[in-house]
Amino acid sequence: MEKDKLMEKIVSLCKRRGFIFQSSEIYGGIGGIYDFGPLGAELKRNLREEWWKKFVLSREDMVGMDSGIIMNAKVWEASGHTTAFTDPLVECKKCHLRFRADQLDDAAKCKEGGEHELTEEKTFNILVKTHLGPTEDSSTLTYLRGETAQGIFVNFKNVLESSRMKLPFGIAQIGKAFRNEITPGNFIFRTREFEQGEIEFFINPDKEESAKWYDYWIDQYKNFYIDLGIKSENLEVVPHAKEKLSHYSIGTSDIEYKYPFGQSELAGIAQRTDYDLTQHQKFSGKNLEYFDEESGKKFVPYVVEPSMGIDRAALAFLCDAYDESDGTDGREKGEVTLHLSPKLAPFKCAVFPLVKKDGVGDKAKEVYTTVKGCFPASYDESGSIGRRYRRHDEIGTPFCVTIDYQTLEDESVTIRERDSMKQERIKIDEINSYLFEKISK
Ligand code: ATP
Secondary structure, X not given: OOHHHHHHHHHHHHHHOOOEEEOOHHHOOOOOOEEEOHHHHHHHHHHHHHHHHHHHHOOOOEEEOOOOOEOOHHHHHHHOHHHHOEEEEEEEOOOOXXXXXXXXXXXXXXXXXXXXXXXXXXXXXXXXXXXXXXXXXXXXXXXXXXXXXXXXXXXHHHHHHHHOOOOOEEEEEEEEEEXXXXXXXXXXXXXXXXXXXXXXXXXXXXXXXXXXXXXXXXXXXXXXXXXXXXXXXXXXXXXXXXXHOOOOOOEEEEEEEEEOOEEEEEEEEEEEEOHHHHHHHHHHOOOOOEEEOOOOEEEOOEEEEEEEEHHXXXXXXXHHHEEEOOOOOOOOOOOEEEOOOOOOOOOOEEEEEOOOOOOHHHHHHHHHHHHHOOOOEEEOOOOOHXXXXXXXXXXXXXXXXXXXXXXXXXXXXXXXXXOOOOEEEEEHHHHHHHHHHHHOO
């Protein structure tokens, strides 16, 4: 399938089935912001949960936190964002559209005809400004956070003292970030409001372990995607050239995904040294050193930062899972299946009565209530069973349970697996343990 068409189809499926909507659509929308509908909210919740389980709950060297979206404006001065969080901006003198000078390949055509006539490059700060408090002057100016990382750095001492962690250890958080992107686009790939999952992993600078942990976190993040279903051939680790490194980094690699619109950044892993803590120490006047009991020395730790966009990951999982049958796999040509990992799928199970009458519908409702108590599940009684399977294949539901006349006699149901389309008969009281076993694999 043509790549453009594929993206169009994914966008249309997301809207039609309630994964993702344009924000404020009834008012004509707003550039670079999207809303997640019933299924999209579940997909993102599952993604966050998997991330939190893998990187926080299952590790002894990590703690989580949840900082405010708005912080003291000095945080952003200290971090360098008020001066260096910029993109190069150019404007077409004819049509007045504005573009990122380093992304002109993606630029829309000039509406006035011919080529764009571009102005000189200017720097454009992408922090989103706001005022907090009852006046609107420079004393109340602050920002919506441009990354979740700074909330971690400014709480380093609080977390250290309250949790008594020892190096090496990490602090993780998931939350919203805001950037006034010059050219948001490619659906939820580049938006102005998005979610990040970030870890600041603190290490002893004397031990020269930065490169080791950097490689380690690149692997951890790559495996996170692969374990949840992304084909490894669609991922590539791309190190940044030395001259393109951010002001704070001594080494950064992106994990890129082959999106339908081209290979682009999914996550970034950076060696940030002691830049952030040192800056906050300088600007706040507070000591942010770590006391190392082993050596008896005090120092500002180094940090390795694995940073992931949750929305970009959701898009990659949707693209990777999308499949349209060519008619040779037992499905009809054009039928869509989302091969989402059962861990990410919005519904784990759908329950169908074969017919509504003769007590079959009532029995199905009973089964549905039992399953729904343990797993996100859906009840569907309209149309043929084949049609109901197709409806659920299209949103990635991994298992469908059908209740029929035999169920009334022996308490057995048919359970059908999405990818293989294999069906087997199991007892009603086995459904939840069956689902648990398949989903937790
Ligand atoms: P890009 O080069 O694409 O602008 P970046 O290098 O500025 O991204 P980082 O500051 O490293 O991005 O942010 C970490 C992660 O946050 C990125 O890997 C990406 O997944 C996500 N992210 C960054 N900007 C956006 C955005 N505008 N929309 C959605 N996700 C984003």
